[in-house]
């Protein structure tokens with residue numbers, strides 16, 4: 001047959017037979033290879049999420065949420081969960097699961113964690129105050145306590161009681177659990193709320209805030225609250241307001257001088273770091289040019305995933321602290337704290353026990369941290385401080 005473009009070929013096509021009318025019947029496959037009960041039902045979102053968490057690296061998996069709130073935890077009726085969940089920081093720390101001591105030891109940054117723990121022990125032992133009454137332990141407030149990793153350090157200081165606060169409610173539940181498992185002989189109360197944006201007495205019952213605390217501790221958390229002068233003031237006034245005269249505020253945070261010096265080493269890039277950490281600034285500012293809200297994003301191997309932090313401008317910190325009656329008695333970068341602590345016998349022994357320093361180098365008279373230079377580069381980003389409350393406070 002030759003092709004005729006004008007002819008309608010469909011007219012020659014055989015007419016298809018009418019399809020046979022079938023009776024509708026219920027779904028019942030004839031050739032199934034599995035019994036009917038094995039039909040796979042699609043997972044719900046919650047089940048998929050649970051499976052994802054179970055199949056994660058245990059160091060990174062998320063803790064199952066307990067349905068009951070620990071005593072003292074502020075629940076949604078008091079602080080809206082949107083308020084908590086909106087915060088990237090709370091979300092990040094809520095996601096990080098408490099893995100237990102053995103699993104913690106497997107972390108690739110364990111030398112850095114040991115060193116940071118030693119730094120906190122050193123600050124507690126050098127600057128935490130004791131209670132004012134003879135034989136009475138200290139009253140301690142910990143803001144940004146995380147999963148309660150410092151409870152054992154405080155136990156050695158024999159506190160009378162502790163109030164622990166963190167914005168991440170899952171972390172607070174884990175801190176409470178750790179406290180219970182530790183069978184400590186002193187009381188502790190736990191609260192989940194944003195203590196950089198709310199006055200403490202809005203949430204913590206007054207009888208827990210008085211008598212005033214002997215020491216307030218803020219470890220590795222201040223840089224989350226330095227986004228505005230208002231929040232920085234709220235954080236520091238919360239610390240100062242409930243501290244007795246002669247009491248101390250101790251803490252650790254990022255050293256602004258080191259941070260900005262590293263940023264300015266390369267004028268064409270807003271980021272720097274190495275295989276252990278990475279920091280990326282939003283904008284480049286000269287030291288002191290933007291005392292609040294100078295934001296950068298921080299990534300730390302096996303610990304922090306791209307969380308926004310803010311440069312804590314030390315001059316602004318000291319100025320506001322002074323207004324609230326807090327005066328600096330110690331400030332040193334972590335490498336300096338290592339030298340200072342090494343001169344103190346019990347702290348030197350603790351350094352050795354915690355395997356923070358290289359024993360061979362120490363025997364040869366050189367104090368060298370037992371970690372890679374890349375990891376040490378992270379440690380030297382931080383400083384520790386102690387401030388004393390004096391009675392000239394305006395607050």
Ligand SMILES: C[S@@+](CC[C@H](N)C(=O)[O-])C[C@H]1O[C@@H](n2cnc3c(N)ncnc32)[C@H](O)[C@@H]1O
Pocket residue numbers: 089090093143144145146147149150165166167168171193194195196197218219220221224225
């Ligand atoms: C790096 S972790 C340090 C945890 C603990 N202090 C330690 O040294 O292991 C910082 C902690 O600060 C908490 N945090 C950040 N912003 C906060 C806020 N506005 N109020 C209370 N806690 C906050 C985080 O949830 C997190 O647990």
